[in-house]
Every structure is written in C-alpha cells, then in structure tokens.
Amino acid sequence: MTDVIEDTALAMLTTSLQQSMTVYRPDSREAFVGNISLLLPLLNTLTNVVFFVKDEQARYQLANKTLLKRCQLSQHEDIVGFTTEEVFSHRQSRDYILQDMKVLREGKSIVDNLELHSYASGQLGWCITNKLPIYNKSQQVVAMVGISVDIDEDNERVLRKHARLAEVAQFVRAHLDQKINIAQLADLANLSVSQLERTFKVVLNMSPLQFVQKLRLEYAVKLLASHEVSVTQISLNCGYSDHSAFSRQFKQFTGLSPSQFRQTHLS
Numbered sequence: 001m002t003d004v005i006e007d008t009a010l011a012m013l014t015t016s017l018q019q020s021m022t023v024y025r026p027d028s029r030e031a032f033v034g035n036i037s038l039l040l041p042l043l044n045t046l047t048n049v050v051f052f053v054k055d056e057q058a059r060y061q062l063a064n065k066t067l068l069k070r071c072q073l074s075q076h077e078d079i080v081g082f083t084t085e086e087v088f089s090h091r092q093s094r095d096y097i098l099q100d101m102k103v104l105r106e107g108k109s110i111v112d113n114l115e116l117h118s119y120a121s122g123q124l125g126w127c128i129t130n131k132l133p134i135y136n137k138s139q140q141v142v143a144m145v146g147i148s149v150d151i152d153e154d155n156e157r158v159l160r161k162h163a164r165l166a167e168v169a170q171f172v173r174a175h176l177d178q179k180i181n182i183a184q185l186a187d188l189a190n191l192s193v194s195q196l197e198r199t200f201k202v203v204l205n206m207s208p209l210q211f212v213q214k215l216r217l218e219y220a221v222k223l224l225a226s227h228e229v230s231v232t233q234i235s236l237n238c239g240y241s242d243h244s245a246f247s248r249q250f251k252q253f254t255g256l257s258p259s260q261f262r263q264t265h266l267s
Contacts, residue, residue, distance in 0.1 A: 025135055029142040032134055033061045036145075040064060048150035050127070053134075053143055058083050058100040061143065070117075088118075095255045099131060103144045107133045114210040116217065116253045117148070118265070124221075126151040126214055128205055151205055151214070162203050164189040168196075172212055176219055177239050182208050217253055220246070224262045231258045 026032035033053055043051045043064040050070070053062035060079045071087055073079055079087060084096040102108050110131040117125050127148040134143040152158055159166040168185050185208055186196040200208050216238045223234045235246030235258075250258050 025137045026142070028136060029055055029061070029134075032143050037062060050146070050148040052146045054100060054104075054146070055143055056104055056141065058097060058104060058144070060087070093255070100144060103131045103133050104141055107135075107141050109133065112207075112210075114206060114213060114253070115148070118254070124265070128210075149205060158203060162199075164191065165199060165203055168208070169211070169215075172215055175239075176216055177237050179239065180212050182212075213249070213253075216240075217250065220250060220258065221261070224258060227262070231262075234258065 024032075026035065036053055040062065043049070044066075046064065047066055049064070050067045051062075051064040052060055052067055055061050059081050060083075063076065063079050068074070068076065068079060071079065073087075084100065085093045087093070088096065099110055099113075103110060110129060113129045113131075115127055115129050117127055127150050129146065129148040131144055131146045133141045134145060136142045159169055168189050171185070171188055172180060182196070183193055186193045189196055189199075191199065196208055200206060200211060204211060206214070220234055220238045223229050223237060224231075229237075231247070232243045235243045238246065240246035240249070247257050250256075250261070254261055256264060
C-alpha cells in the first residue's frame with residue numbers, strides 16, 4: 001500500500017510541475033532558473049526522478065542530484081554550462097541533442113516518451129521522459145525543462161496488486177514473438193481500450209503499447225547477451241516483422257543499433 005501511495009504522490013508532483021511550466025512566463029531565463037532553483041532541495045530527494053533545466057543552446061543550467069549521481073559528477077558546477085554531448089560520451093547523446101533542439105527551436109514538447117537510458121556508471125534504466133519549452137512574456141523560448149521518471153523495474157511487485165494487469169503481462173510475455181493487439185489485451189482484462197490505457201498509466205506509468213515495447217526490448221537485450229544468436233533471429237523472437245524494423249525501433253530507444261549495443265554494453 002505504501003508503494004502505491006508513494007507512486008501516486010510522485011505522479012501528482014511531476015504532473016503538477018509540468019502543468020506549472022506550461023503557464024509560467026518568466027521575464028528571462030535567469031529569472032526562471034532562479035525561481036526553479038528554490039525547488040532543488042525537494043527535487044534532490046527524488047531518487048527515481050531526473051530533473052534539469054537547459055538554456056537556449058541546450059546547455060545545462062540546473063540539475064538535481066539524481067542526474068549528477070548517474071553521470072558520476074560530484075557537484076552542480078560540473079554540469080552547468082555543458083551540453084548533453086559533453087556530459088554523455090555515447091552515441092545516445094546525439095538523440096538527446098535532437099530532442100532538445102526540437103523543443104528549443106520549434107517549441108514542441110516531448111511528452112511521455114519511453115526511453116532506455118545509459119549512464120556513465122554503466123547503469124541502464126527505463127524511464128518516461130517529458131521535455132517542455134519555457135516561454136518568456138514575449139512568447140520566446142528561453143529555456144527547457146526536462147523530467148524523466150524511472151519505471152519500476154520490479155513489475156512483478158506492482159502487478160501482484162492488480163490481477164487484471166498481471167494476466168495481461170503474463171500473456172504479453174508468452175507471446176512476444178507474435179503480433180500483439182491492444183484491443184486484444186483490453187478484452188483479456190475485461191476492460192475497454194480507454195480503461196486499459198488509464199489503468200496502465202496509473203499503475204505502471206506507461207501505456208499498454210509502451211509496456212509491450214519495453215518487454216520486447218528487454219527480451220532483445222537479454223538475447224543480445226548471447227553472441228550465438230544472430231540479430232535477425234532476435235528480431236523474429238521479439239515479434240518484429242523484419243530485421244530493419246527491429247533495428248529501427250531498437251535505435252529509437254537506445255541510440256544504438258542492436259550490433260552496436262551488443263558491442264558497447266555486452267562484450
């Protein structure tokens with residue numbers, strides 16, 4: 001019960017933060033960073049939330065302790081003024097930069113994006129990422145806020161409290177090599193598609209589609225650890241229609257092709 005309360009409180013906090021950012025119009029980026037820094041003591045207590053602010057050039061201006069720790073940085077000054085490419089040395093940083101530019105140059109938000117992050121410590125972790133443009137009173141983008149919330153890796157612990165979702169999860173795991181239809185999962189749970197979407201979001205902080213994608217990619221990573229299994233065979237085992245579709249989605253989530261990921265993380 002405590003876990004559910006904590007998860008709900010965190011969801012309310014992050015949602016409230018995101019909603020506030022969309023209506024707040026600071027005089028300048030400096031004013032915005034100054035005001036948000038007042039929340040840093042609170043944000044530093046969230047060990048499963050990465051929070052940051054970047055300027056118009058996608059340089060970090062503010063970061064909570066969770067991000068610093070995962071980047072193996074000891075103090076705030078070690079990240080301020082640097083871009084993602086300078087902080088993250090791996091190929092995935094290029095995708096982060098492209099995301100940042102989409103937000104900063106086009107004013108387009110990144111909403112509920114499922115990502116597999118790779119940190120300097122070697123840690124891999126799934127999260128849901130939101131990136132929001134911050135406008136000043138002249139309607140110019142002066143900064144960007146990013147919030148990434150970890151997805152609980154212990155899905156079994158969470159699903160034990162939700163029999164319908166546990167049945168759906170069991171079905172998905174047993175049929176990863178096949179096409180899986182969300183309407184089919186809703187029928188299995190005796191829910192409408194919209195009810196299933198809402199339930200997944202509340203319980204697991206992701207949509208049913210993201211859950212299926214996550215399980216497929218996790219299984220792919222597991223199979224990639226065995227160098228005896230070809231990438232083509234892995235794509236079939238994970239339910240992809242062809243090798244290119246698998247490679248495309250794998251790179252979308254990790255920033256690396258399956259072969260590059262195998263070489264970088266699993267060799």
